[in-house]
Amino acid sequence: MPLRQRLDRCRRRRVAARGQQGKLALVEEDVRVAVAGAGRKRRRKPRCRGCRHAALDDSRPARAPARPRTAEFHGLNFRAPPRAHAAGVLDILRRARASPPRTSQNNGDDMPPFISRKTFLRRLAGSLALALGPAAALAQGFPAKPVTLVVPFVAGSPTDIVARAFASEFSLALNTPVLVDNKPGANQTIAGSYVSRAAPDGYTLFFANLPAVVAPSLRASLPYQGVGDFAPVSDVLTIGFMLVTAPHVPATTLKEFMALLKADPSKYSYGSSGISTPIHLMAEMFNKELGVKTLHVPYKGANQVQLDLMSDRVTYAFLPTGTMDYVRAGKLKAFGLAASQRDPAYPELPTMEESGMPGFKATVNFVLVGPKKTPSDVLAKLNAAANKVVASDAFYGKVKPVGGVELSRPATTAQVGAHIAAEEARWNALIKRADIQLE
Secondary structure, X not given: OOHHHHHHHHHHHHHHHHOHHHHHHHHHHHHHHHHHHHHOOOOOOOEOOOOOOOEOOOXXXXXXXXXXXXXXXXXXXXEOOOHHHXXXXXXXXXXXXXXXXXXXXXXXXXXXXXXXXXXXXXXXXXXXXXXXXXXXXXXHHOOOOOEEEEEOOOOOOXXXXXXXXXXXXXXXXXXXXXXXXXXXXXXOHHHHHHHHHOXXXXXXXXXXXXXXXXXXXXXXXXXXXXXXXXXXXXXXXXXXXXXXXXXXXXXXXXXXXXXXXXXXXXXXXXXXXXOOOHHXXXXXXXHHHHOOOOEEEEOOOHHHHHHHHHOOOOOEEEEEHHHHXXXXXXXXXXXXXXXXXXXXXXXXXXXXXXXXXXXXXXXXXXXXXXXXXXXXXXXXXXXXXXXXXXXXXXXXXXXXXXXXXXXXXXXXXXXXXXXXXXXXXXXXXXXXXXXXXXX
């Protein structure tokens, strides 16, 4: 081991053994060595008397002018003569070694030495500015980049169609691009978890469906317990659903179809867009009314259910009223609209109550929410833009083909939050009363 490394190791051992007093002793030793070295006279090598610059040996480069004598110690320069400062430096070190560290008189906690009231107030003001500044700047400059709508169902589903129509008008109201990101699966919990973990800056929003019932086995692993745990932005619209069957089902009316299910329910199955989704809950409510139990076939979206219905892979399902175009083409059968009145676009479709099942209603509400801690100023801007979209004729023209569309009235964020809480309480009570199994 080289000599310098051995000396450094010995020095570290001495510091560790002696503690703070040892550090001060070594610093004092460094000052003595630096001062003593700075006081020595340097030996000058012979130079040419003629030019007084070039060295006698032409093979060696000329030396730079000598620097003024200084004793460098821990970033401090003691200019010559250094011995004039040595007594003062050593005196400071002796007093630092003799004085104990300052402590608080209140509870014994260590206090940083030499901190004044002015310094404390200046640091406190800086901390408050750092804490409050970003939120205020975010509200003033929002939106400064594209906004993303996270859709919990696959592309081509009714929710996706409505979300894309909303995004095109929403971008005009906000004067910024609005993107649609599909994250289907697990009854909206994949999309909901993604949005709940996103930055609460208003740039990531959740285009959710109500009801959004979560199975008990999933609640413990989710970062939220329901749509009510998000920051409310806007109530968008409500769509009605109708009971449709495969084209080869041997029934022409709702009463005939209910008689088939009661006769042998094991022969039939129903499709849904996933466990605990609105379509699943509607079918379970229908089965409870009849007192039957049929096979549940979950999919990732309503458009996939529709394709398998037309192929006779499943027997029945509840789909949006826009599916009536396939009914008119003879590819599906429709037995009733689960709403209080008929759809003006499809006057030939009776309600479920008119067809023989009184009191049966099933609708889906689309709402826009964001991460829980989104600033109120940002929510107000998003709410104003969403209300402008909901009240526009252009938006209604784009979503009308979905069928059974009823646009919501413009509302404040507080009103939207109260509406979401009421809808979740209503559906939870209905599921409990009907004893619907969500697993």
